[in-house]
Amino acid sequence: MKFPFLLSCLLLSLSVFSQIPIDCTNSCSYYGEEIGEETYGFTSDEEARNALQNIVKHTGLPVNFTLMAGNVPNASAIIRCNELTGDCDRYILYNQDFMLRVKQKTKTDWAAISILAHEIGHHLSGHTLLVGGSRPALELQADKFSGFVLYNMGATLDEAQIAINTFVGDIGGPTHPGRSARIAAITNGWIQASEINPGKENIADEKAEIGSNKSSASIKGIQWRHDGAKNKFALFVNGVQIAARCNRSYCGDHYILYDPLERNTYLLENFRLLIDNQLRSGKLIGTGESIFWRHDGANKQYGLYVNGLSIGTRCIASYSKHDYLIFDPEEQKTYLLENFRNLNNNLVYKGKLIGKGPSIFWRHDGEKNLYALYVNGQLISTRCNASYSQDHYIVYDPEEQKTYLFENFANLSDNTLRTGSLIARGPSIFWRFDGKNNKYALYVNGQSIGTRCQSHYLGNDLVVFDPQENKTYILENLKNLGDNRLRLGRLQ
Ligand SMILES: [Zn+2]
Incomplete structure (x- = not known):
């Protein structure tokens, strides 16, 4: 096992032209070992760089540090300042040999990711700017950060804790706390993230085992199982495991999946609660366009699932009579959930895509002599001025300084939603x-x-x-x- 690693190490040192000496006055080492006075950094390898980008993506913060492989004991957050200019650069250094051992021993990428996340936590919390380097309290903050980020990245609690559980001893030292305190910090971060963003727990696909085709081929129709202990699930359609290629989200306690290959949408009822790994029948709830919603009247919540992804939280919505009109700013699409107000029983219903691009909808209730205007999912008619122009209707929104035209408005008074057009911005x-x-x-x-x-x-x-x-x-x-x-x- 050692030989291939030595080879890759040799290749690396040949391919790197410059080594940068890095002063390690303010630093954190993952387990608190002493770092030599003179530390050398190498350019990082692809895998570590990708992991770092993925971690930072889930924090929403900018990458304001450089990742480098280096001769540190495990991993370190380090700051290097130019004495003349006072400019400081932030680094995360990691030991390639150590990271390889982590992966071999834990058999998962999550261990290395959590170590990098911990070091990133030090930088983003400004710990490396403090004099004196590591302190137990700061270490626990960085551990909490790693638990928080790993939840958002889809790690289970076990996966978020695996590095500490595998490599950290029971008893702490002057700079680093012992295992139980660090596990508690990671758990706190993970739980906090799950409270902010529930239902994001990643459930791994059961890998289709080689040689087990015999058993899955005998599985007829749509069958699934959810192994709560291992946080794994499988979905078989006529004996084929299709989970890996599906988009999926929790849908209340259910699980909704969209298979982009066959354009089928499946619902696994009470998936969250049925974790005993027993095979159960799933439901095909749609073919083709995949727009589903539920309205949980009791908890005043709704969910919108497009192609298996839950997008409700990023959307803007308003009632339109008993329907719900929803605008997704990311995809510039408008959806209508019919009879939404009355169907508040939390069952899953099919929705409708009613527009792509600019979202301007109106309806005219001739009986009550009322009109409504929805722009990007917001009902704005109450703040607008309007007048007939022959059979058309001119509507001005003073807040956005926009003018809209509803064609043939006078004759279309049946209260049906129709598209309007924006005819001017600014003076009307x-x-x-x-x-x-x-x-x-x-x-x-x-x-x-x-x-x-x-x-x-x-x-x-x-x-x-x-x-x-x-x-x-x-x-x-x-x-x-x-x-x-x-x-x-x-x-x-
Ligand atoms: Zn640390």
């Missing part, structure tokens, strides 16, 4: 001229004001004075544009 001055009847109309900020104004021609333009606001508008070339179409005007 529109006019039209009916040459046949020699009549004009002027709409300013959603109000028809022509009747209160005085006007005269100036060449081909019409000059319109509004005595109420003491403003003058120019309707350019109006004399020649008698086709009654809506046009933009301007202030004098």
Whole structure:
């Protein structure tokens, strides 16, 4: 086992042209060993660099440190400052041999990831800026951070703890606490993350074991099992294990999966609770477009699942009568959950995609003489000014300074949702001229004001004075544009 590693180490040192001496005055070593005065860093290998990027991605913070392989005992967060300029650079150094041993001994990538996360925790908490390096309290903060991040990355609690459980002794030292305190810190971080973001626990796919095809081939229809102890699950469709290729999310206590290959959506009912590894029947709940939702009236929660992914938390939603209109800003898609208000029994229903791109929807309730405007999932009609322009409706939103047009609004009063168009940003001055009847109309900020104004021609333009606001508008070339179409005007 040693030989291949030595080879890779040799290759590495040949491929690296420069070694950077790094001063280790303020540093943390994962287990508290002394670090030599002169430490050398090498450029990091691909795997470690990917792991680091993945960890940082889950913190939402910028990568403001450099990862390097180096001659440290295990892993270290180190800061190096230029004495002349005072500029400081942050490093995370790791021992390649040590990381390899971690992986071999724990048989999982999570151990090495948790060690890197711990070191990143020191940097992001500013610990490396403090004089004196490691202290037990700071170590526990970094451990808590690693538990928090590992939850968000999908590690189970066991996986988040495995490095400490495998390598750290019971008794602590002057710089590092003992095992039980560190395990408690990781657990706290992991639980805190799970409370903020419940249901994200990653459940590993059961690997399709070679030679076990015989047993799975005999599994007919849609069958699943969930092994709570090992945090693993399997989904068989006609004897084929398809879990690995599916998108999936918790859906309350259920599990919803979308198979992008066959475009099928499956529901594994009470998956969260049924962890005894018994085979159970799953349900095919849809083919093709995969939009599902549930409305938990008792807990005032809803979930929206598109292609097996839970996206409700990133969306903006409003009621539209008994329906729920939802805008997903990330994908610029608008969904409608029909009869959402009444179907609050937490069962899973199919939703509808009603629009891609700009999300402008309106409906006109002729009976009650009401209208509604939804822009990007928000009901905004209550703050808008509006007026008829023949059979159309011009609506101005003073908050966003946007003007919308609802075509044929007067005749479409059946309360059905329809798409509107954005016709102007900024000043809202529109006019039209009916040459046949020699009549004009002027709409300013959603109000028809022509009747209160005085006007005269100036060449081909019409000059319109509004005595109420003491403003003058120019309707350019109006004399020649008698086709009654809506046009933009301007202030004098
Ligand atoms: Zn540390």
